[in-house]
Amino acid sequence: MTSLYHSTRSRGASVTSKQAILAGIAPDGGLYVSDALDQAGIDLSRVCAQGFSETALTVLRTLLPDYTQDELAACVGSAYGSQWDSPAICPVTPLGDDWLLELYHGPTCAFKDVALQMLPQLMSVARAGDGHDVMIVCATSGDTGKAALDGFSGVPHTGVCVFYPDGKVSDIQHLQMVCQPGDNVAVCGIRGTFDDAQGEVKRIFADRALTGRLAGHGVVLSSANSINVGRLAPQVTYYFDAYAQLVRTGAVGAGDEVEFCVPTGNFGDVLAGYYAKRLGLPVCRLIVASNANDVLTDFLTTGTYDRRRPFHKTISPSMDILVSSNLERLLYFASDGDCELVASLMGELAEKGAYTVPAALMDKIRATFSCGRASDDETRATIRSCWEDRHVLIDPHTAVATCVLEREARTGAARVCLSTASPYKFSSDVLEALGVVVTGMNGFACMDALEHLTGTVAPTQLSSLREGEVLHDDVCDREKMAGFMESACARVFL
Numbered sequence: 171m172t173s174l175y176h177s178t179r180s181r182g183a184s185v186t187s188k189q190a191i192l193a194g195i196a197p198d199g200g201l202y203v204s205d206a207l208d209q210a211g212i213d214l215s216r217v218c219a220q221g222f223s224e225t226a227l228t229v230l231r232t233l234l235p236d237y238t239q240d241e242l243a244a245c246v247g248s249a250y251g252s253q254w255d256s257p258a259i260c261p262v263t264p265l266g267d268d269w270l271l272e273l274y275h276g277p278t279c280a281f282k283d284v285a286l287q288m289l290p291q292l293m294s295v296a297r298a299g300d301g302h303d304v305m306i307v308c309a310t311s312g313d314t315g316k317a318a319l320d321g322f323s324g325v326p327h328t329g330v331c332v333f334y335p336d337g338k339v340s341d342i343q344h345l346q347m348v349c350q351p352g353d354n355v356a357v358c359g360i361r362g363t364f365d366d367a368q369g370e371v372k373r374i375f376a377d378r379a380l381t382g383r384l385a386g387h388g389v390v391l392s393s394a395n396s397i398n399v400g401r402l403a404p405q406v407t408y409y410f411d412a413y414a415q416l417v418r419t420g421a422v423g424a425g426d427e428v429e430f431c432v433p434t435g436n437f438g439d440v441l442a443g444y445y446a447k448r449l450g451l452p453v454c455r456l457i458v459a460s461n462a463n464d465v466l467t468d469f470l471t472t473g474t475y476d477r478r479r480p481f482h483k484t485i486s487p488s489m490d491i492l493v494s495s496n497l498e499r500l501l502y503f504a505s506d507g508d509c510e511l512v513a514s515l516m517g518e519l520a521e522k523g524a525y526t527v528p529a530a531l532m533d534k535i536r537a538t539f540s541c542g543r544a545s546d547d548e549t550r551a552t553i554r555s556c557w558e559d560r561h562v563l564i565d566p567h568t569a570v571a572t573c574v575l576e577r578e579a580r581t582g583a584a585r586v587c588l589s590t591a592s593p594y595k596f597s598s599d600v601l602e603a604l605g606v607v608v609t610g611m612n613g614f615a616c617m618d619a620l621e622h623l624t625g626t627v628a629p630t631q632l633s634s635l636r637e638g639e640v641l642h643d644d645v646c647d648r649e650k651m652a653g654f655m656e657s658a659c660a661r662v663f664l
């Protein structure tokens with residue numbers, strides 16, 4: 171068996187990608203990484219000649235080498251079929267002189283679908299040889315939760331338990347989750363932030379007494395967040411595929427460099443772009459776009475990551491995050507695999523809430539990454555100008571990135587902005603940004619008004635929520651999350 175993955179914090183035990191996907195997170199709290207990343211280049215001319223599914227297969231074969239070609243082909247076939255409303259899966263469309271990579275054409279209208287239509291397939295193959303039942307424990311700031319519920323609902327021998335910050339997701343995101351049917355799903359709001367939820371989920375994974383109890387019943391825990399390499403790997407596909415689309419339309423020449431601007435909170439989406447670069451995609455710059463929770467912008471500017479700051483509830487709630495988990499993987503790769511350094515920085519983050527990266531390492535990171543932030547007012551202004559000047563309707567997360575990209579000096583390279591969610595997931599904020607007073611209007615009145623004002627059509631999976639039945643109304647404190655999850659395991663598996 172190919173043992174390729176190990177923790178960012180130690181090299182002691184290496185595991186296959188199937189084992190890494192089943193575990194979700196390494197036993198020492200680190201994230202699984204593979205040192206084969208740089209040796210495993212992807213043939214760009216081949217990618218430019220093929221469609222999304224073929225490229226997904228190429229990327230996954232490279233990153234998850236212990237899956238067979240047949241296993242991955244079956245996973246890709248199931249993940250990228252008729253549940254997408256665009257045959258391109260992730261089409262690239264013009265935005266002025268730049269490009270939008272539309273990642274919201276899947277069943278839950280957010281970029282998470284690209285990986286969460288795939289992860290359940292990968293997980294099922296991985297668990298086939300293992301025999302355990304798997305409970306997926308997921309923290310969400312709005313989008314991952316519904317995408318995980320949709321992907322894992324009804325998957326045999328699998329359950330999914332989602333925790334979201336109560337009152338801190340959009341009305342539509344909330345309804346998407348609480349109306350989710352399925353015998354193997356559980357959804358619970360928590361009194362706190364996404365960081366509280368994600369922190370507790372990581373503590374649950376490390377709780378030996380709890381995981382031991384569950385193992386006694388044949389249940390293992392895993393993750394649907396981008397800490398799981400099975401979430402990250404499928405996201406690499408759309409960077410390659412976007413490039414291929416641009417080459418095919420003649421917008422860039424084969425081999426030309428491109429820039430990507432990514433709205434990010436947990437750092438998974440932009441890290442997938444970094445993986446693509448290390449696999450040979452000609453990416454000259456990755457621009458990290460933050461909202462008022464600008465911990466990443468400050469980090470890239472100063473070299474100090476400091477989570478000890480006020481939390482801001484913004485109109486781009488999926489990015490309301492102060493602990494960006496996947497930065498740990500970037501630190502690992504940029505330091506040429508210095509596990510000791512990563513472990514010590516993560517120790518400082520846990521103990522003090524902050525760490526400072528050596529200057530030489532920051533220089534390496536800044537050679538690829540730049541950054542910027544957008545306030546809510548700037549985000550609204552960008553939604554409005556995109557609509558009024560270009561007739562392109564974008565959601566607040568995409569607007570954060572567009573605003574940041576517009577301020578960046580042009581280098582001559584083609585620029586692609588990741589468009590991460592449907593504007594209709596955030597109908598009231600988008601409508602307000604277009605100048606409509608929304609006081610007294612509920613989410614569906616805003617959706618209708620947005621359709622009327624723009625002549626665009628809300629995705630049916632969102633508009634049909636008005637007939638949805640609320641099936642989950644639990645809300646708990648952080649301390650009760652483990653108990654909620656254990657009860658869900660009992661209900662689903664025992």
Ligand SMILES: N[C@@H](CCOP(=O)(O)O)C(=O)O
Pocket residue numbers: 309310311312313314315364394395396397435436438439488489
């Ligand atoms: N933005 C996410 C937060 C979790 O990030 P993930 O990419 O690690 O799942 C969300 O919308 O839930």
